[in-house]
Amino acid sequence: MSLPPLPSVPTAGLRVLLVEDEHDIAANVWDFLERRGYVVDHCADGAGGLARAMQGGFDVVVLDLGLPRLDGLDLCRRLREAGHGVPVLMLTARDTLDDKLRGFAEGADDYLVKPFALAELEARLRAVARRGRSSGPLACGPLVYDPDVLAAQRDGRQIPLTRLQGALLEILLQEAPRIVPHARLIERAWGAAGADMAALQTQVYELRALVDRPFAQPMIQSVRGVGYRVVAPE
Template sequence: MTQAAGNRLRVLVIEDQHDIAANIWDFLERRGHEVDHCADGVSGLARAMRGDVDVVVLDLGLPRMDGLDLCRRLREAGNGVPILMLTARDTLEDKLRGFAEGADDYLVKPFAMRELEARIHAVRPHRAPSGGVPAFAGLTYDPRTMTAERDARRIPLTRLQGSLLAVLLQEAPRIVPHARLIDTAWGAEGGDIAALQTQVYELRALVDKPFAQPLIHTVRGIGYRLASPA
């Protein structure tokens, strides 16, 4: 069964193991997606920087440049393309490091192809809500460009960071519970409190740290909220 036109994605697979890359390519292509492939980190980074893919499926153990370095360089360049990391490293520390470098989700090998596709759809960019661009206390986020703006400064975000900020903006100044934020960002799979804390830390570094007053506040044991500077 192929995808409806609105669900077809341009997927870049950066994976050095030929059999895994071929299996992913064949499965996604049969499902109606457009697939491209790079077998090392340097060529993968150059391809991802072109900006014409919807999702990057990224292995960590790559020749010439590992996946964590590739992910970090993409984010440092302001590229917010959603990244799904593939790896055999399954410890919590490995996952948190991947999220800290800018990954949107993390899938441990071996995996089922149907789960891979579900995760790809979960991290894909989504259209802006019909209500327009949410705003609070001079902070806005536009999901069409995955860009926040605060005091006239444009701030590129990852898909995951943007999803969290959008919910906080829509509910501001109300508290958003941990469970809702995790469900918004990762759905039924992949997220937990530790991963959420890592993403909120990275989000604060982008939208709060460069400014005099923080907007993102922790409500201990419950969740997070946006609150205007005193």
């Protein structure tokens, strides 16, 4: 991976945790990001990466999947189960659709397949960090979402969400009860890098399981061939 020329104005430093066991890749990514003003910490195995991520203080975690001591998918799942909503960008050589969907299901915010261009890594990193910023609590009827804690509440029940689930619910509540087209949902959740309908459907399925399934009336509605919307129960 060759380093593209530096921009004339360095990027303001986001705090990045890089969890990668391949020395050459880690060194290139670290050097590339630090030259652009990022603050980078590095762990070379999954167990160490999980412990460091649990301490908090990062804007983004850049996470390899094939790690020693603890697989990246397990790391991401444990991080989410512990209530940490830090955005996670996964790096992996696993490029099948099933692999990508599993990564999103475990709480990843984006997925970059090796080999990758460092400029694309930075673009995706900035996109997931931007989506992690709070817009304040949003509500529709009994459903409330607070981006600051990555949690929804419905009828008094607390519902922890992943960052990706939160991004989707956030735009649905911002537009409620209007229909949000599929393309706009994909852009909000995955940024300019995009995703496909299968990934969107997987995330909406998981979101419905949390927000609708335990309750008598569903609030997330699918408009066939168009998109999704949130409506308050009658």
